[in-house]
Each structure stands twice: as C-alpha cells, then as structure tokens.
Amino acid sequence: MRKLQFHPCGNFKESYLEELAIFATDFGRLWMLIGLVLLFGVIPIPFISSPFALYILNTIGIYAIAAIGLNLLIGYTGQISLGHGAFFGVGAYAAAILATRAGFPFWAAVPAAGLVTAAVGMIFGLPSARLKHLYLCIATLAGQFIIEYVLVQWEGITGGAEGISVVGATLFGLDLGNDRTFYYVIFVCLVVMTWIAVNLVRTRFGRAFIAIRDNDRAAEGMGIPIFPYKLLSFAISSFYAGFAGALYAYYMMSITPEPFNLWLSIIFIAMIIIGGLGSIPGSVFGAIFIVILEEVLSHATQYLMNIGATGIGITIAPLREFVFGLAIVLFIIFEPKGLAEVWRIVRSSFRLWPFSY
Amino acid sequence: MEFFLQLLVNGISLGFLYALSALGFVMIFKSSSVLNFAHGELLAIGAFLFLVLSAWAKLPIVLAFALTLVGSFALGFIVERLFLRPLIGEALIEVIMLTVGLAAMFKGLLLFVFGGDIHDYPEFLPEGLSLQLGTIQVPSVYVAALIIGIVFLILFGFFFKYSSQGIYMRSVADNQPAALSLGVHVRRVFALSWAIAALVCAMSGIVLGIINGVNVHNLSGIGLKVFPVVILGGLDSIGGAILGGIIIGLLETFTGGYISTSLREIIPYIVLVFILMVRPYGLFGLVEIERV
C-alpha cells in the first residue's frame, strides 16, 4: 500500500502529474467520499429532509449544472455570454418536445436536449469568430432576445405562451414523479457533470480555453486554433445549460417561455461571480447561495403577508431584487474571487491551525 | 403612401428618442469604457425624480426640471465614486456585472417606492406645438421631445467642442496616458462623465415619460434597446448613436407597420446580430488596432 499523502508545508511537487492532481492529499479523497455518502445516503432519508428541503436541493442541483457550464465559458474561456438563460430554456423545450412529440424516453431526451442546445449555442457562438469583449457580450444579449421570441412565437412547436407539459418521466421503470426519486437523478447527473468538468479543464482543451481567456492573440501565436476552441467552449457550455434545462422541464412537469428571460441569464452570471470565476466548486457554491437567497427573500415577503402585514408584504416584494443586486455588487467589490476563495481561506486556516503560516 | 409617410415620421421621432437615451450611454463608454447595464434605471430615476418634484411636490415645471437635472448629476457622481471607482482596472465581466447589480438595486428601489403602475406627469406642454405636415400629424409631445433633444445636443456639442472641461474629457477618451502626463485629473473625468451621463439620462427619461407615462419596467426596457442603437452607431460616436437610433426607430415602425407587431420588438436584435457578423465594430465604429 502506498503511503498516505498529507499536506506538506510548502510546495514539494515533483512532477506535472502531481501539480494537476485533483486531490492533493488523501484527506481530500476521504472528504469527497464522506460528501458522496452524505449526499446519497444520508440526506435523502425522509426523516432528515422534508419534501420542501428536497425541492430546494433539487433546484440547487439543476442550477449548479447550468452554472458549471457557464463557468466553463466565462471563467475558463473568457467569452462573456448573456444568453445562458435562453440556452437553459432551449434545453427545457427540446426535452419537452422530444418527449411529447417524438416519444423519447427520459434517459434519451435529456442528453439529446443537451445536444440540441449545444448546436444552438454554437450558432450563437459564431459571432465570437470576429467579436470580442463588449461586442460579443451584446451579440449574446441579442441571442437571448431572439431565442425568447422564438419560444413565444413558434406556437406550432413550442405551444406559445401556454407552454408544454411533460408528465410521466420514468427511468428504468422507476417513477420520477416525486422529489425524492428525482433527487437521485439530479445529483447523480450533477456529480457526473462536475467530474467531467473538473477533468476537462485538466486536458489540452481546458488548457487551450485558459490560454484563450488570458490572451487570445498570444494563444493563436502559440498554435491554438482559437475559433474552433471558442466554438467548442460555447458548445460545451450550452450542452450543460441544455442538460440542466431538460432536467428542469421534467422536474417542473410543465414549462412556459416566461422563466427563461434575461433575468435568468443574469442570475446564472451572478452565480458564477458570487461563487468564483474559473472555479468548478465555485459554480456549485454560487448556485447554493443564489437559490437559498431567493428562497429566504420570498419567504420573508410571504411571512410578512401572512402575519397580516399584507400591504407591507406587497410593497417590499421588489426589495428582493434590490437585495439581489446588492449581493452582486458587494461580492464584486469586496470578494471578487467569490465564495470559492472564502472557502479556500476557511479551509486553509483550519488546516494550518493553530499555526497560521 | 400616406401610411408609409406616417410610419416614416413615427420612426424618425421614435429613433430620435432612442438616440437621445443612448447619448448618456455613449458618454460613459467613451470616457471610461464601461458598458452600463443600469442605463435604463438611470432613465427611470430621472423620470421619477421629475415626477416627484412636479406632480407630488407641485413645484413650477421649470424649477422641477432644473432640480431633476441637478439631482441626477449628483447621483451619477455618487454612483461613480461609490461603486465604479474601486473597480478601475478590473476585468470587464466584473464591471459589467457590477452595473447589472446596480440595475437590480435601482429597479428594486424604484418598484418599492413607486410600484409597477404607470404614472403621468401633469399637463404642461402648450397645445400649439403639434405639427401638421400635409396629411400627417406629429403629436405635440414628439415635437417637444425633438426640441428638447436638439437643444441638448447643441449644448453638449458646444460643451465638448469649446469648454476646457469638455476638451479634457475628450482627451482622456483619446489617449489616457498622455492626458495623465499633462495633469488631466482622469478620475475626476470619469466621475464627471457619469454625472453628465446621468443628467442626460434624466432628461431623456423625462421626455420618454411625457410620451409613454412613467413606468419602471418600460424605462428599464428602453435601457436595453440602447444596445442595438449604439452598436449600429459603433459604441463610441455620438453622431453614430443618433444615426443608429433613427435606423432602429425606422426599422421598428416599419416592421410593426408592414410585417408583424410582435416581430417589432425583436427586429433590432436580429439586425444587430447580422451587422456584427459583417462589420464587427458597428456601422460607424473605429476599428481598434490591437497588439499583443
């Protein structure tokens, strides 16, 4: 048996493989195992989690998948996209249409929706061949509006403002109609997608993405074909968005074009900024933070309405948006590296306790 | 033919409004390269400030107008100081997201104070302003908007062309290190450009409010309309913004008139994507020279 690895005090890495390793120590592996056991073994036990808690967890899981995709695009490749919410919607609609019209089963419809969205994402990624920074950002904004329009207007396929309802998701004969079974589906997907993303950024693709983010001209000079890689990044990111959107469609059971608006795109960007740009765990933290923030805010307003202060409740409802904006602003000004950095600091202070440094 | 002419006139007036609202945006971008997503909210704040002063506090219109401009000027200054100054030199996405966050904050606050309803200004425009061009009617609000817009354009033209402060602002946009070497207070120029932009926004917000009524959602929506306008104009030119605004206005009214009303809202963005594919720096923008 090989020796257990602990954190050395200093940088003693001897090979690139060590540098690239996901887990620097065996403790990391242990913690991950503990985390997985908690996630799949302990949390779903009915005694521990109420349906409402499961609902929140499921929402977090779905958003986290989409946020990871967006982080691959913005945080790793440096291509700002304001259309992620629309891509999420494309995935949701693709899954719903495939399931209801073409009779795709759940296990096929979800990845297929991801692929459809990847194709759509590549179309809207085409401007990235010539555009950078602000111009690309605005081109994706236009993409967001165009997709929204198509979802509402193409009534023959999307059902217009009425939307589509998706019922009876089953997987291997299992009914996915309740929160608990769906919890397993979502979190297995999340774990797999996270695993893929973490490994992707260690490959030549990931390194090419990072090179393009840091200096695309220099990357091109070093022989990285930047346009194909940018397109690939758009495709992967949209695949994640579409995949998450498809899960959302099955989970919600009926979808309308309404939720997939610019605000959703902004929420996704807020997740990865609050979580930490260029950090896969950061995307998950961001999703957790945003979903919980939203729930807390909406419950606070509901609570106020219930205790008879209906007037106050209604008038302070817009304050949700205010608090949301405030959270984004404060994070950008005070902790621009996001929750991932906070987590790193907390972790290392534990590790080094009682001797910091 | 008459329908066509009516659409033409409507399109030009609408486009002029867009151009007017885009001015503040261009000003901020030109001096400090910040893409301001809170633009629509700045429009709304100006419009509501005027509403409070004119309809609620019942101040004389001219005084209310002047106070609104002063208030917005101060607001722009404060916003720059508090939120944007710490981010000078940070990555683009963070600055963009900061303005998105600001937009959400402002919108939330405005909805909290004023609600989502449409408010109206008291009637104060003289009746005789409406124009009769042959068979075509131009309503008085549009004429007023046109007059206010042209007056401000001329004023700003003079400010940037002849006043020292205006020349300093242009010098910063042109060559920042050189401006710094001559002692131009670059941070002050940034603050000033936000202040002036907020002032212009307030003015456009008031004009839009006169025409459509004051509503948070409408005005912040117009803030997004600004993007196709300025992209057409090339992001950094005020003349381009005016032309871009008129093109977008015409595009919208003609699409609405001849093709479909639902396509009307989206057509600027479709055109935008195609233009960006063909001419990545807009129709009138300067091609930036990049070096590694």
Added chain:
Amino acid sequence: MENNIRLLINNISVVYSDVIQVLKGVSLTIKKGQIVSLLGSNGAGKTTTLKAISGLLKSENGKVTEGSIEYDGEPVQNSSPEEITRKGIIQVLEGRQEFKYLTVEENLRVGTATRWGKPFKKDLEMVYHYFPALLARKKNLAGYCSGGELQMLVMGRGLMAQPRLLLLDEPSLGLAPLLVKEIFQIIRRVNQELGTTLMLVEQNANMALQIAHYGYVMENGKIVMESDAEDLRENPDVKEFYLGTAASGALKSYKDVKSYKRRKRWL
C-alpha cells in the same frame, strides 16, 4: 546654493510590479534655469527616471522603493501625477502622444489642465510664437499632422502648462536631421527666453550636448558619468560610444580589447 536647485534626486530605486528593478540608485541634480541632458542606450532607464519624477510610474505599476526626489526642497516621490503636474513638472512623453481626434488648438488647450479656468490666450500666442508651423494648422485634427508638427505640438502642449521643469523624452525621435536641429534650437530659445528648466532625454547625444549645460550618462539603471556638457563632449568614451566620432574613426569590434575594457568600467 540650496536655492539654486530645482530638482534633487537622491539615490532612488524603481521597481516595476514588485519584481523588476529598473533603477538601482540614481542620483542627479537639476539646477534652476539649466538644460540637463540624460544620455544612455536603450533600456538604460532614462524614461523610467523621467516617469519617476513625473509620477507616471504609478499607472504602470511601478514604484520608487528607496531614495527621495525633492522638488524645490519638497519630497515628491510616489505622489500622483495630478499633484506633481500641478506643482509645475510636466513630462512630454516619448513617441509624440498626441490626441488624434482633437484639433491642434484643442490639443494645446489640454495643456492648461493644471490650471483649469484660468485664461490661456497669452500662452497660445506664446506657443504659436515659438512654433509658427502650428498656427497654420490649428484647426486641423492632430491625427493628420506630420511627425515634425506633432513633436512641436506635444512640446507646445507641455509649455501651455507654464511648467517650471519640463521633462522632454526623446524629442528627436524619428525626425529628419534638419527638423531635429530646428527643434533643438527652439528648446534652447525656450530655456533662454522663458527661463524654463529643462531635462532632456536623448539618443542623439551630439545635439543634446550642444544645447545642454550639464549631462549625465546612464547605463543599466545607474548613472555612470556626469559632467558639464562641454567636458562630456570632449570625453573620449562619450565620443566613442555616443557621439560616434572615435579617434581612429574605424569600426570597432570586440577584438579591440582596450575599448571593451573602458566600456566595462562603467557597468
């Protein structure tokens, strides 16, 4: 004696991005009303010295880590460029950094930024008096001016600020010999007639030493030689390495051990 000194640089070190040390203990003195020229090969640290004085290091992530810069007896190291320019030190940047989309006259008016709101008509006349070529083009966009006109423009722009110490970075860069001569004559006239103290960074050592009162030679971030301009002009090393008029007149090579040794001494 004390009062005679406009700028006193005392043993400064400059570090960029906390890592790259460019100046390693530079000291120099500029007396009032003099032209001081700073010579040296590319990368010797001349421009960095100027930027350390004018405060422009900051925007390039550089810092004066040691030593002091005293201007009229007041320490100014690491102050912001806004403060320093308002005290009367103006740097004319290398490579003619004109404002392309402003007209010539507007360019000149930016020079008044340090005393905003004060009348500037007289200064404009003064600048047009020294640089008559600018008068003819005052309504043209600076982006369309020729190199010589631009050099006059940026120098005139610096003079608009009524500087007490004008730092000129390579005014002869990329200009025809005749124009260089003209520009240097104007510099001398400005010094004599307006009494402006000037610091001149140059590659064209010959011209610079003709108009300067005092000269410094820099190499690798250090001052390796200083003297009156006349002495420098006569110095055999300077002659050989900067003026290009070696005694023998023949091309030099590393085989010429003696000169190699002499050069080595400076490093």
